[in-house]
Each structure stands twice: as C-alpha cells, then as structure tokens.
Amino acid sequence: MTSKYAVAAHNEFIAASNEALQTPNLQLALSRLGETLAAGNKSAFEKLPGSSLLRDKARAIKDETLAQLDVHLQILEAAVRAKGGHVHYAADAADANEIVERIAKERGIRRVVKSKSMVTEEIHLNHHLEQAGIEVTETDFGEFIIQVAGERPSHLVGPALHKTAEEMAVVLNERFDQQLSKEPHEMAQFARGYLRQKFAQAEMGVTGGNFLVAETGTVVLISNEGNARLTTSVPRVMVSVVGIEKVIPQLSDLPIFLKVLARAATGQKLSIYTSMITGPRREGEGDGPEEFHLVLLDNGRSRILGSPSRESLFCIRCGACLNICPVYRKIGGHAYGSNYSGPIGAVISPLYDGLKQTYHQPHASSLCGACQAACPVKIQIPELLIRNREAQHEEKVAPAGEELIYRLWSWVMRRPRLYRWAARVGAWTMGARARQGWVAKLPGPLAGWTAHRDFPVPDAKPFRDRWAALQREDIPVTHPVTKR
Numbered sequence: 001m002t003s004k005y006a007v008a009a010h011n012e013f014i015a016a017s018n019e020a021l022q023t024p025n026l027q028l029a030l031s032r033l034g035e036t037l038a039a040g041n042k043s044a045f046e047k048l049p050g051s052s053l054l055r056d057k058a059r060a061i062k063d064e065t066l067a068q069l070d071v072h073l074q075i076l077e078a079a080v081r082a083k084g085g086h087v088h089y090a091a092d093a094a095d096a097n098e099i100v101e102r103i104a105k106e107r108g109i110r111r112v113v114k115s116k117s118m119v120t121e122e123i124h125l126n127h128h129l130e131q132a133g134i135e136v137t138e139t140d141f142g143e144f145i146i147q148v149a150g151e152r153p154s155h156l157v158g159p160a161l162h163k164t165a166e167e168m169a170v171v172l173n174e175r176f177d178q179q180l181s182k183e184p185h186e187m188a189q190f191a192r193g194y195l196r197q198k199f200a201q202a203e204m205g206v207t208g209g210n211f212l213v214a215e216t217g218t219v220v221l222i223s224n225e226g227n228a229r230l231t232t233s234v235p236r237v238m239v240s241v242v243g244i245e246k247v248i249p250q251l252s253d254l255p256i257f258l259k260v261l262a263r264a265a266t267g268q269k270l271s272i273y274t275s276m277i278t279g280p281r282r283e284g285e286g287d288g289p290e291e292f293h294l295v296l297l298d299n300g301r302s303r304i305l306g307s308p309s310r311e312s313l314f315c316i317r318c319g320a321c322l323n324i325c326p327v328y329r330k331i332g333g334h335a336y337g338s339n340y341s342g343p344i345g346a347v348i349s350p351l352y353d354g355l356k357q358t359y360h361q362p363h364a365s366s367l368c369g370a371c372q373a374a375c376p377v378k379i380q381i382p383e384l385l386i387r388n389r390e391a392q393h394e395e396k397v398a399p400a401g402e403e404l405i406y407r408l409w410s411w412v413m414r415r416p417r418l419y420r421w422a423a424r425v426g427a428w429t430m431g432a433r434a435r436q437g438w439v440a441k442l443p444g445p446l447a448g449w450t451a452h453r454d455f456p457v458p459d460a461k462p463f464r465d466r467w468a469a470l471q472r473e474d475i476p477v478t479h480p481v482t483k484r
C-alpha cells in the first residue's frame, strides 16, 4: 500500500521534471543561477575575513538556542508582552490560520497586506483568509506576480524566479488590462502604484520573521524592496507568523546572522532593509501599528527538535543550497511538488508533509555536498537526506523491491569473496556490451542512468587488484592514495 504512494509520487516528480526540462524559459532562468546568486554567495564569503568562523558561530548560536528553546520562547513571550504585544501559540497550520482569522474578524478587518513569508505559504494562510472573505494582497513584487498568476513560489528568496520578464508582463497585462512592456522599471512602477492603494486601504499587515530576538521581543524582517516597512507601519493591526525555531537569544547575536544571511542569499554585504519591530506603536511615535500580535508556529517543529533531523531547524531560508544544487538548477522549484524545494526542501518537506507524498524528494540529489558547502550555517544536508531515505525504509514507505535490492546488496558486501566475484562478473558483462569503453544501455533499474548518457566500463583490473600489486612491488604511492 505504502509503496503505491511512493511510486505515484515518484512518477509525478519524473513527469514534472521532464516538463521543466522542456520549458526553455525556465531553463534560461535556472541557467543564470550559477553566475548570479551562486557566484555572489561564493565571492561574498571569499571577501569576508574569517567567514568560516562566522558561519561556525552562527551555527553554534542556533544549536545552543535550540537546546533551550523552551526557555528562550518564554523570555521572548515576556518581552513581547512587556512591550504591549500579544503572543499566540499555534500547534499546527489550522491553529495558526484560525488565530489570524480570529484576530481579523474580531476587529472587522476586510483587507490585509502581506510581506513575503515562506511560513505563511507553508500554512496556506492566503487561501484560508480568502475563504473567510478577507482580501489578501502580497506586496513583495515576486510574490505579487505569483499571487496574480495563481502559482506558488519556486524559490525561497526569489518566488517568481521561474518567470521571465516577458512572462511577468503578460501576467500583469492580462489581469489589470495594461500594456506594460517587459522593462522591469515599467512593471515596478505599475506595481508600486497599485500596491500603494492597497497599503492605504489595508487594516491589517501580516509578516513572517527572519529572526525573533528573545531578550527584546523584536521581530526582524529582512528585505530588498521596502514593502515590509509599509506592511508593518501603515495598517492599524500587525500580525507576524513565525516558526518557533527562528528565535535567537539576544540582539548582539543578530549582526552575525545579518552578515551571513545577506551574503548567502544574494551576495550582498547587507540586505537593503532590515526592519526591527518591537511591539505596537508607542506614544510619540509617528507610525506603526496600534496592535501587534506574534503567532508562534510549531507545525511539527518540536517533533523535529527531538529527532535525528534536528539540525534542519538551523536553516535561515537563504536559498543558497538551491542556487548551487545541480538538481534544482535543472528542474526548478515546482517539480518538487512541495512548498519548500531544493536540497533543504527535500530534507524538511518529508518531515512536515510526511514521507509518502514526498517519497521522491530525498532521492532528488546526487549527494555531491555542494549544498552543505554553500550553507551559511553549515547544515549537513547530504546526511539529512540519507536519514530521510533510511526513514522511508523504517516506515515501510519505500517500494518492497528497493528494500530487497538493498538487503541483497548489503548481504553481498558482507561476503568479500562473493563481492569480488560479483564485481568481476559485472565488469565482464558490461565490457561485453561496451563500445569504445562506454556502455550505451544498462539493463533493468539501471536503465535510467543510460537513458540520457553512457556509462563508463569498469576497469578490467579492479582497484583492489591494483592496490595489492602496488603493495607487493612497494611502489611509492602519492596522493590521492597514501601508502601505509
């Protein structure tokens, strides 16, 4: 039964990936990631003295904070309340949606503006509020485009990254009956004019939060457009929905994260806007909300906290692992089929959404480790992907045939003589099918490899034999093999 889900999820993923591979505009957008965001990340960290130590420090703060998360959340709650704000705990997505809806309905709110937030995508807040008759307008330009297009984000920091400028212009022209060209300035001017009206009319602003500073009760929002500032300062009520793992203990921790997040995400030294919201507007202040609500979302995070995948909670959603991933850079975000995509998506989506419907995701990786190298908090993403694969077997989600193959493989590997014999037979068989050192078609489950490229024939003399020969002849062995 379970493997049926796995096969369906796998087939859907393959179909969506094939479609992505045959979409020229998407391929063009993805091909630019290497020389834009990924290159920006690499050069920004190379230019930053002691960047590795800084990343270690950021990682250590996350690790230590999560070890006492309950304590830090209590400090945060007390600080928010002391500044006149309200704190709500949401066990899951339904809870969080219901809390935000209640806040809106109790105050007669009909119009909401939002700044970009992955966590509200995770809980499908827009859909929930719209079902309740509340108008929601996304105000980040990329989010605005995909809201109008009726799509979901394809990237953690560039939600409309899958669309070209021409496609964005089509979306706006069709919806708003405009004649906009693909010039970014022209589209931005139109969106600015439209969204200004929405800001002026909105009674409630909804945000996520990049960080929550426990000691001061501050929500930190990082953006490059300035829309978060209007979302938090114009409407009379502000609601921030934030995952509980976003808490950091003190204000002095924040500069470390600001430095690594901006560099990892876009290669900038610092993002253009860093907004720090501490409670509602105080006497004498010129703007800001009359009411401030912080919704702290669990939605599976405390379960992950006690699991071997705890480290995934260190993620600061910079998107660097997506930009460098050879799989993401070919298929984009939508093919993954979940809210979160790319390497970190393949780690956390199975933890949030369940192993069955996300069966394909932990397998959508070559485990090359580029994601871990790019990650500003050095999350061991390949290990976590392997952990998810193991969990699929433990939970009997993986197809029975796959389980059998691994069991057989493990049995053979524990018998060296049999292993050597099997390796020789395999090499001989491939050699017999090869032309000029390459096999064009492999049989059975291995056929996927040769569907798009040839397979090199294993050397007739296995490494084991060559190693033994080197030992016998006492030939000095240099890098990469060091003689004992």
Ligand code: SF4
Pocket: 156, 264, 314, 315, 316, 317, 318, 319, 320, 321, 322, 344, 371, 374, 375, 376, 377, 378, 379
């Ligand atoms: S796992 Fe690391 S690189 Fe990927 S989004 Fe999270 S913090 Fe960024």
